[in-house]
Amino acid sequence: MDRRRPPVTLEHVARVAGVSRATASRVLTGSGPSSAEARGRVQAVAERLGYVADPVARALVHGRGTRLVVAATAAAPDALECAYLSRVVATTAAVCADQGLGVALQWLPLGGPQAALDGLARDRSVAGVVLVDTTRLVLDSVPRELHGRVVSIGAGSRDVPLVDVDTEAAATAIVGHLVATGRRRIALIAGPTWLPCSERPVAAYRAAVAAAGLPARVVAGGFDTASGRAGAREALRRWPDTDAVYGICDEVALGALQVLRAAGRQVPGDVAVAGFDDIPAAESSGLTTATHPVERIADAAARSALGRVADGPTLFASDLVVRESA
Amino acid sequence: MDRRRPPVTLEHVARVAGVSRATASRVLTGSGPSSAEARGRVQAVAERLGYVADPVARALVHGRGTRLVVAATAAAPDALECAYLSRVVATTAAVCADQGLGVALQWLPLGGPQAALDGLARDRSVAGVVLVDTTRLVLDSVPRELHGRVVSIGAGSRDVPLVDVDTEAAATAIVGHLVATGRRRIALIAGPTWLPCSERPVAAYRAAVAAAGLPARVVAGGFDTASGRAGAREALRRWPDTDAVYGICDEVALGALQVLRAAGRQVPGDVAVAGFDDIPAAESSGLTTATHPVERIADAAARSALGRVADGPTLFASDLVVRESA
DNA sequence: GTGAAAGCGCTAACAG
DNA sequence: CTGTTAGCGCTTTCAC
Numbered sequence: 001m002d003r004r005r006p007p008v009t010l011e012h013v014a015r016v017a018g019v020s021r022a023t024a025s026r027v028l029t030g031s032g033p034s035s036a037e038a039r040g041r042v043q044a045v046a047e048r049l050g051y052v053a054d055p056v057a058r059a060l061v062h063g064r065g066t067r068l069v070v071a072a073t074a075a076a077p078d079a080l081e082c083a084y085l086s087r088v089v090a091t092t093a094a095v096c097a098d099q100g101l102g103v104a105l106q107w108l109p110l111g112g113p114q115a116a117l118d119g120l121a122r123d124r125s126v127a128g129v130v131l132v133d134t135t136r137l138v139l140d141s142v143p144r145e146l147h148g149r150v151v152s153i154g155a156g157s158r159d160v161p162l163v164d165v166d167t168e169a170a171a172t173a174i175v176g177h178l179v180a181t182g183r184r185r186i187a188l189i190a191g192p193t194w195l196p197c198s199e200r201p202v203a204a205y206r207a208a209v210a211a212a213g214l215p216a217r218v219v220a221g222g223f224d225t226a227s228g229r230a231g232a233r234e235a236l237r238r239w240p241d242t243d244a245v246y247g248i249c250d251e252v253a254l255g256a257l258q259v260l261r262a263a264g265r266q267v268p269g270d271v272a273v274a275g276f277d278d279i280p281a282a283e284s285s286g287l288t289t290a291t292h293p294v295e296r297i298a299d300a301a302a303r304s305a306l307g308r309v310a311d312g313p314t315l316f317a318s319d320l321v322v323r324e325s326a
Numbered sequence: 327m328d329r330r331r332p333p334v335t336l337e338h339v340a341r342v343a344g345v346s347r348a349t350a351s352r353v354l355t356g357s358g359p360s361s362a363e364a365r366g367r368v369q370a371v372a373e374r375l376g377y378v379a380d381p382v383a384r385a386l387v388h389g390r391g392t393r394l395v396v397a398a399t400a401a402a403p404d405a406l407e408c409a410y411l412s413r414v415v416a417t418t419a420a421v422c423a424d425q426g427l428g429v430a431l432q433w434l435p436l437g438g439p440q441a442a443l444d445g446l447a448r449d450r451s452v453a454g455v456v457l458v459d460t461t462r463l464v465l466d467s468v469p470r471e472l473h474g475r476v477v478s479i480g481a482g483s484r485d486v487p488l489v490d491v492d493t494e495a496a497a498t499a500i501v502g503h504l505v506a507t508g509r510r511r512i513a514l515i516a517g518p519t520w521l522p523c524s525e526r527p528v529a530a531y532r533a534a535v536a537a538a539g540l541p542a543r544v545v546a547g548g549f550d551t552a553s554g555r556a557g558a559r560e561a562l563r564r565w566p567d568t569d570a571v572y573g574i575c576d577e578v579a580l581g582a583l584q585v586l587r588a589a590g591r592q593v594p595g596d597v598a599v600a601g602f603d604d605i606p607a608a609e610s611s612g613l614t615t616a617t618h619p620v621e622r623i624a625d626a627a628a629r630s631a632l633g634r635v636a637d638g639p640t641l642f643a644s645d646l647v648v649r650e651s652a
Numbered sequence: 653g654t655g656a657a658a659g660c661g662c663t664a665a666c667a668g
Numbered sequence: 669c670t671g672t673t674a675g676c677g678c679t680t681t682c683a684c
Binding site (some may be wrong): 008050052054055056057059060066067068069070080083085086087089091093094096097100101102103104105106107116118119122123125137143225228248258280281284295 | 334338346378380382385386391392393394395396406407409411412413415416417419420422423426427428429430431444445448449450451551573580584606609610621623
């Protein structure tokens with residue numbers, strides 16, 4: 001009844017090639033010595049039989065695990081259904097495909113990630129972990145057993161390498177552009193306060209406006225359109241003379257755009273608007289923004305979680321994209 | 327040097343509980359008989375030691391595989407970076423997370439999917455396959471060995487069960503709405519011709535307009551905004567009196583919307599516009615559409631690819647969402 | 653250079 | 669009800 005699995009095993013290859021399993025293994029993995037003759041025969045037979053080594057058996061023997069886990073911190077599990085995270089998962093899945101591995105998506109409760117992280121450390125099928133939307137609590141809760149095969153997109157620590165886009169440079173470039181085009185009262189709608197990764201651009205914004213001799217105007221926000229609308233309203237209320245609104249991400253900027261227009265402000269005439277991420281909607285809305293190479297980041301993160309983890313943080317460049325809004 | 331993996335194995339649990347590995351296994355898997363006492367002791371020890379069975383070893387012995395492969399047909403591998411596919415992968419990854427499995431994303435070349443499919447059939451780490459953007463060629467190329475653990479989102483066959491949204495009902499509902507609101511010259515911008523799944527809504531559209539005694543007006547299209555723009559231009563050229571444009575998906579409808587407005591047509595005054603999918607941009611653009619429960623579909627597809635596959639096609643309902651555009 | 657044998661961690665026959 | 673015995677498919681000492 002279980003004729004599902006093709007019977008082409010190393011044993012077969014070895015037998016047909018007239019060598020031992022050990023020799024066949026050496027040839028096929030390229031580890032250890034082997035005579036030219038044996039090599040030729042084994043490879044030919046393997047080719048002809050369409051032999052593919054079972055990644056499962058290999059993983060067992062190496063104790064390497066068979067999956068990469070993308071562990072995302074969120075208040076509730078349904079928050080995992082977001083476009084950003086989906087792109088990260090899809091990219092890591094593509095990386096895994098070549099290596100006989102798979103990726104799983106794991107929710108890390110915002111309030112108490114410890115249990116989930118311990119579970120991952122204990123689970124022998126876990127080859128590596130990519131942390132997303134990482135909080136400081138998560139960083140502090142990463143079990144020692146995970147060291148060396150865990151990376152984080154968003155925020156790193158001494159033990160957990162960081163892979164991300166250079167949000168600092170992006171923020172500096174955006175504020176620089178706003179200043180260069182004559183804006184002087186630039187408000188920033190910030191990200192969720194529980195996310196360390198939203199601190200870097202805020203700090204960069206502060207530094208940039210300070211360097212230009214301008215006041216810092218920061219309102220709390222989030223990563224969604226609703227936050228952008230609320231943030232814009234608050235900014236307008238507190239500083240009616242605002243001449244530029246910089247959203248921590250495009251969703252926020254787009255929300256702000258709606259509110260500003262509804263309030264009768266001309267964009268970019270009265271007020272400039274800029275975001276960050278360069279999502280598809282940014283293009284159709286003519287939003288000035290900066291790129292966020294999510295696929296490249298996720299690819300790098302996956303590779304380093306699986307192989308040797310790079311030492312320092314790996315930051316990808318972000319390019320300014322000037323459109324109509326600023 | 328490899329102290330990475332915690333040494334908590336079934337052997338340990340058994341030893342500490344004072345039973346054999348077999349007994350411990352029976353208790354923990356709930357298969358086979360076991361005395362209340364043994365059960366109690368083993369469970370207590372397992373709990374205390376934080377034992378988690380190694381999914382890899384289990385997969386080896388069961389020959390079950392450790393990953394679910396999402397295999398998407400496309401002309402080129404970079405076409406896999408799309409929002410729809412990402413949602414499918416992320417959802418399946420969440421399903422897999424519970425079962426100690428992972429998901430991988432595999433490209434199926436549009437022209438010749440055979441080799442890739444054979445590879446999947448041969449790869450013993452493959453627990454199941456979810457086909458996406460399935461063509462007829464793919465359907466015909468599915469190796470027999472995959473039967474029973476392969477499902478398709480988009481188009482099925484005798485051997486490959488289908489899981490999808492009920493695009494037929496959606497198309498009927500949309501055309502019904504357009505007719506009910508007085509439209510009489512309804513053009514449809516269709517999807518890619520190489521995708522069988524874009525045939526159902528087209529057929530439903532034809533049936534619906536025919537039933538209302540109206541002419542069928544179909545132009546070729548695709549799934550992106552550019553196709554929508556091109557399609558709208560063509561429709562306008564061929565039938566200048568068009569009073570409704572129905573895009574095969576929201577992206578297309580949004581592209582059509584741009585062109586219609588640029589051509590000076592009032593929406594919905596002169597011409598109504600409707601799409602399908604209910605993507606985020608549809609809401610902010612006030613586009614009338616119908617829902618596409620991608621996550622629910624992907625969840626069902628993943629489960630049936632892993633467990634016993636359901637017999638008939640599983641179609642999820644789509645709800646009409648009436649907004650300003652129609 | 654090669655084969656025999658041991659074993660990765662687990663489950664499943666088979667006796668007891 | 670339980671322990672013993674075999675493997676699942678592969679890699680890897682260790683003699684030859």
